[in-house]
Structure formats: C-alpha cells, structure tokens
Amino acid sequence: MVKERLASFICGALAACGKESVFLVDVRVKGTARISKVEVLVDTDTGISIATCLLVNRCLIDVFEESEDVKSLVGDDYELTVSSPGIGEPIMNVRQYIRHTGHLLRLQYTDQDNVMYEAVGRLLTAEVLGVAAPFIVLEPIIEGKGKKGVHSEPVRLELSCIKRAVVEVEF
Structure with missing residues (x-):
C-alpha cells in the first residue's frame, strides 16, 4: 500500500x-x-x-x-x-522493453497451457504502448554444447505471458 x-x-x-x-x-x-x-x-x-x-x-x-x-x-x-536500474535487475515497467530493443534478454514465460519456459534471445521489437495486447518479438538463441548461439525463427510473446525478463550482459 x-x-x-x-x-x-x-x-x-x-x-x-x-x-x-x-x-x-x-x-x-x-x-x-x-x-x-x-x-x-x-x-x-x-x-x-x-x-x-x-x-x-x-x-x-x-x-x-x-x-x-x-x-x-x-x-x-x-x-x-x-x-537507474542496475545490470541484472528484472524488467519492471513495460517501457523498459522499448529501451532494451536490440539487447539480449533472458525470459521466463508461460504458454496457453500455463507451462513455464525459459528462453534467451534478442529483443527485435516491442509493441507495448497504445495496443490492446502488448507484445514483444524475440529472436531466440539456442544454447547448448557445441552450439554457438544458433538463432531460430522470431517468436511473438504477449507481455501477459512473460513472468520475468532480465537483460543479459554481452561481452
């Protein structure tokens, strides 16, 4: 309160x-x-x-x-x-998605069946202001042994599905 x-x-x-x-x-x-x-x-x-x-x-x-x-x-x-928010702080305000367009994000999100997923990817666009269903478009990067940041098809995620988003530091 x-x-x-x-x-x-x-x-x-x-x-x-x-x-x-x-x-x-x-x-x-x-x-x-x-x-x-x-x-x-x-x-x-x-x-x-x-x-x-x-x-x-x-x-x-x-x-x-x-x-x-x-x-x-x-x-x-x-x-x-x-x-300002520090490195590693989760995104708390939808306008931060605009700020971090082009950056790498680590997301936790749910699908329509409420199953939790985690993804790392580049934030391509953020349509978060003045739209009925705010969303972002993320280009996922597949991580794993022997894979050096393989990119897959961009994914549209509604903000209502995103549970946590953190900007990743890139070197």
Whole structure:
C-alpha cells in the first residue's frame, strides 16, 4: 500500500517537474523506525544519464519536503536515492522493453497451457504502448554444447505471458 501510494506520488511529481520522458521503474522503501530509505529507480526510452538522475533527485526532494502525504508515508527523516536500474535487475515497467530493443534478454514465460519456459534471445521489437495486447518479438538463441548461439525463427510473446525478463550482459 505504501509503495503504490508513493509510486503514484512520484509519477505525478515527475510530470510536475517537466520530466515527462523519465518514467518510474520501481520504488523501494526500507529502513528503521528512525529513518526510512527511499530508493527510486527511473529510466527513459533511450537510457538515463547521471545528470538526469540528479535533477530528478533534486525535484523529488523539493516535492517531498512540501508534501504532508509523503511525510505520512516515509516519515520526517528519510534518505532519498534516485538511480537507474542496475545490470541484472528484472524488467519492471513495460517501457523498459522499448529501451532494451536490440539487447539480449533472458525470459521466463508461460504458454496457453500455463507451462513455464525459459528462453534467451534478442529483443527485435516491442509493441507495448497504445495496443490492446502488448507484445514483444524475440529472436531466440539456442544454447547448448557445441552450439554457438544458433538463432531460430522470431517468436511473438504477449507481455501477459512473460513472468520475468532480465537483460543479459554481452561481452
């Protein structure tokens, strides 16, 4: 409940600060009874810079200080951190698929019979905004002994079937 209310407030604050291109990925609240630690993860469709994270942090601090609603959620004593999602973090916001088009993903998904599968592949397209059934197109890479990243036919996966997606680091 606290997380959802805080997320809603942060989204409104981003728009009020003129940061419409920045979207909220996740908000985490940790800490003790004495001090709360609020970690805000943000991104853009093209990647986010440290400078933009700093501007968002300053904006949120100003808005947090003026809001009694936020103080009721996190207390008077809190520590605010704004950053981008780290390597290995699962995709939490559908707009992150747009951001990671062309990258390698590791997915866990279910088929129409609710059977769980895992796949690694290159994200070719992401139709996730303004469509009735958001989906991605993934070019699976077959892994295994003696196979050096053999590509197979692209697969269309609806987002409702994807249970977990993580961007893979490529060397």
